[in-house]
Amino acid sequence: MSETVLYDLTGGVATITLNRPDAMNSLTVEVKEALRAAVERAAGDDAVRAVILTGSGRAFCAGQDLREHAGNLAAGRGLNNTVRDHYNPIARAIAEMPKPVVAAVNGVAAGAGASLAFACDLRIAAEKASFATAFTKIGLGPDSGMSWTLQRLVGHAKATELLLLAEPVRADEARQLGMVNQVVPADRLMPEARALAGRLAAGPTIAYRAVKQALQHAATHDLAAALDKEAELQDLCAKTEDHQKATTAFLQKEQPAFEGR
DSSP, X not given: OOTTEEEEEETTEEEEEEOOGXXXXXXXXXHHHHHHHHHHHHHHOTTOOEEEXXXXXXXXXXXXXXXXXXXXXXXXXXXXXXXXXXXXXXXXXXXXXXXXXXXXXXXEEETHHHHHHHHSSEEEEEXXXXXXXXXXXXXXXXXXXXXXXXXXXXXXXXXXXXXXXXXXXXXXXXXXXXXXXXXXXXXXXXXXXXXXXXXXXXXOHXXXXXXXXXXXXXXXXXXXXXXXXXXXXXXXXXXXHHHHHHHHHHHTTOOOOOOOO
16 A cells, blocks of 8 residues: 555544645545545454544645646646546545544544545544535636535535635534534544544444444435445344443443444
8 A cells, every 4th residue: 555545443443544645635536546445444353343544743634646647738638537537536535435434633624634524424623624515716606515514514505605705614613513523633533533433432333333324325315315324234234243232231221342243
């Protein structure tokens, strides 16, 4: 795996770290391919029960590496199909992963970098972190799923404002808007993210997968279809050892131990 993306698995939690600190973890083809591989690795590994996505240095991710992009423009390659080949698969891999993903936003998250954070299930931000849609600042529309995720976090009207004006949003405001779940001092970011991911890793991971699938389905279907999907997922969850043992533990006033089976 490329050194531009680090991967660590400890205690059922896979930590994926964007590692180009001198370039604010901006995304080259190499980084995007390594990130997709890391996310898919975590998704397919039964030993991974929760995931943290973060960045090294002072930024979470500044989005597309514009030096590489400018080279493509100069060579007449335009976007070089990177939205379809890289950004779309990464966003889907994060959002559709059958286990919870926590974004630990340590600094600037801009453009596709913000999109990656929004694709995660939960977001913890350091006090000095900020978010910027950024796309219109360089004459582009949104990508990496931001048109879908952002309006579901902050509402259609606010998402329209953020995407059109592309003004940065500091961590505290992001918390008020619903863009992040928690804001913590910088030195507490990774401890808090690990604690949250550890809690999720010890939980009913099959039920978490059902929650993600139910929410994604309901976002694009009517109530009747959502009810049918819930019934389908409940039938699957009811057959798991986790559910059966947790029910027994509840009746016996004991704490359940979830194993993802």
